[in-house]
Amino acid sequence: MNLTDEQLLSLFCQDEQKGFKAIFEKYYPPLCLLAGKYIADMGAAEDIVQSVFIGIWEGGKLRNVQTSVRSYLSTVVRNACIDQLEKSQKQSEVLQSGMSEAEWLQPDRISDILHFPEKITQAINKLPEGCSKVLHLVYFEGLSYKKTASVLNISVNTVKTQLTRAIRSLRAACHS
Amino acid sequence: MNNEKELPDNIIAIIIAEHFCQASKEESWQLSGFLLTHSEHRDTVEEYRNLLIDLSKLKKIDPQKAWAFVASASFNNRIKPANRPLYRRWTALAAVLIPLIVVTGVLFFMHRRGPATMENQHAELLSASRQSRASLIMSTGEVLHLDESSKGKTFEKEGARIRQDESDRITYSEASTVSVHTLVTPRAGEYKVVLSDGTRVWINSDTRLEFPTAFPGKERRVSLSGEAYFEVDADTSRPFVISTSAMDVVVTGTALNICHYPGEAAITTLVEGELIVSGKESQQVCLHPGQQAIIAENSSQTYVKDVNTGRYTSWVTGMLMFQGMTLKELAKRMERWYDVEVLFSDSRSQQIRFSGAMKKDKPVSFLISLIEESSDVEFSVIDNKLLVSSPGKNP
Numbered sequence: 001m002n003l004t005d006e007q008l009l010s011l012f013c014q015d016e017q018k019g020f021k022a023i024f025e026k027y028y029p030p031l032c033l034l035a036g037k038y039i040a041d042m043g044a045a046e047d048i049v050q051s052v053f054i055g056i057w058e059g060g061k062l063r064n065v066q067t068s069v070r071s072y073l074s075t076v077v078r079n080a081c082i083d084q085l086e087k088s089q090k091q092s093e094v095l096q097s098g099m100s101e102a103e104w105l106q107p108d109r110i111s112d113i114l115h116f117p118e119k120i121t122q123a124i125n126k127l128p129e130g131c132s133k134v135l136h137l138v139y140f141e142g143l144s145y146k147k148t149a150s151v152l153n154i155s156v157n158t159v160k161t162q163l164t165r166a167i168r169s170l171r172a173a174c175h176s
Numbered sequence: 177m178n179n180e181k182e183l184p185d186n187i188i189a190i191i192i193a194e195h196f197c198q199a200s201k202e203e204s205w206q207l208s209g210f211l212l213t214h215s216e217h218r219d220t221v222e223e224y225r226n227l228l229i230d231l232s233k234l235k236k237i238d239p240q241k242a243w244a245f246v247a248s249a250s251f252n253n254r255i256k257p258a259n260r261p262l263y264r265r266w267t268a269l270a271a272v273l274i275p276l277i278v279v280t281g282v283l284f285f286m287h288r289r290g291p292a293t294m295e296n297q298h299a300e301l302l303s304a305s306r307q308s309r310a311s312l313i314m315s316t317g318e319v320l321h322l323d324e325s326s327k328g329k330t331f332e333k334e335g336a337r338i339r340q341d342e343s344d345r346i347t348y349s350e351a352s353t354v355s356v357h358t359l360v361t362p363r364a365g366e367y368k369v370v371l372s373d374g375t376r377v378w379i380n381s382d383t384r385l386e387f388p389t390a391f392p393g394k395e396r397r398v399s400l401s402g403e404a405y406f407e408v409d410a411d412t413s414r415p416f417v418i419s420t421s422a423m424d425v426v427v428t429g430t431a432l433n434i435c436h437y438p439g440e441a442a443i444t445t446l447v448e449g450e451l452i453v454s455g456k457e458s459q460q461v462c463l464h465p466g467q468q469a470i471i472a473e474n475s476s477q478t479y480v481k482d483v484n485t486g487r488y489t490s491w492v493t494g495m496l497m498f499q500g501m502t503l504k505e506l507a508k509r510m511e512r513w514y515d516v517e518v519l520f521s522d523s524r525s526q527q528i529r530f531s532g533a534m535k536k537d538k539p540v541s542f543l544i545s546l547i548e549e550s551s552d553v554e555f556s557v558i559d560n561k562l563l564v565s566s567p568g569k570n571p
Contacts, residue, residue, distance in 0.1 A: 024246060033234060057246075085500055106474060120234065145196075160189045167188060167227070170231070174227065
């Protein structure tokens, strides 16, 4: 179920809790990835995104969204990350110079990041069976190449070849 | 975009293997070698590494669990923000900004890999430090090289009287005719100039400042590419304009820092007075002291924020500082500050963040030891370049 921003907002108008959940389901993983560009630790990045959603609900912010849901959410998350980084700086009493490159993510780069989870999921689903199995064991299950080779009864070389094929496809999918 | 620059299969295989910690030393060596001889492929290698990193990050995200928490916190009106238990505790500062470097001012090497060998063999590279050096280019194309040895000398160039009154500064007196001069600092260089109207400029490394030898008109205009600190001679009848590729900064009498290197964001920090930042593609903003304007590369947006200006002007008074900066970004600064080349043998080390401050007269070996002491990355020298690697991947 992949709703457009318009559909999400209209669902929200009809039933705020249902709409909020739908927006969360669509945007939580991409926004965590975005936050992950600013905050090194993914756990902390997820905390920030969760706090952002809670804050948006409590402040009734979604009722007034004029621009797209996507730009609104990415702006709020971005600002929250920068605030967090600055707060940490004050606490650590370390002097500051320059900006981290992540702060200057461009709109189209942000768009790429937000679309990444969806594109990757689709691309993974389209992989041929051999590639897909190897990717699943190495990536999802975290098995070593040796273990993967033994489980699938193939050589380690084949594992490497299949992974190369898989990652090439994923990269191509992200560029489309 | 990079179709012509596709990588060979075996290289992609090594990048993937490194990400999953399945690469052998020989394979990492192979990849480092490939990067050294095929610098045009660096961006593509980066792309693959980032793709793999994002993939792994994605795997860790659990939307169901997160929703359970968010829903209970949002839809249950009795929970007040202050009492809400966090699904995850806010991780300690160290996890967000890791690691922290505390500068003690004492230089010492961690004797981990027999650094004596590296020090002796590569003493010259490691002792790279900053110098007061610049080139002054006249409108005729004539070049004057400036360094400490020409202190006290006076030059007459194109009707302008230029005096090197300090080992690292030249001062212009009023000129009889107007011509355009350009002051250029190399990497690891820095210099100062006093323009004919009395405006003082501190110029950082790898920077170009173009300026007229006199300001007869209604406007005083200069061009900048790189980083410089200006103390503009106050004259409300003749605004001072600093132009970069992204913007014009108009000041009437102020102290400000501008940092705009090619391919990077344009950052204007106002210390005193008032100025207007007029982006070429973005809107005009007026800054007050303590504020900073940032125009990201290729952006049509100008962001304004409040900052502690000392942090952005400390380079003028002798400190190099960085805050929560990834090693990748820090390496870029190192290249500019010390005129060295830095390569990475893996993507993990690039993402480690550092904060620190050090006196800018220290050689690059000082910064290297600070980085090595507060993390597990290791520096080595290959082909007169610095190579950064994670432990276990060192040749």
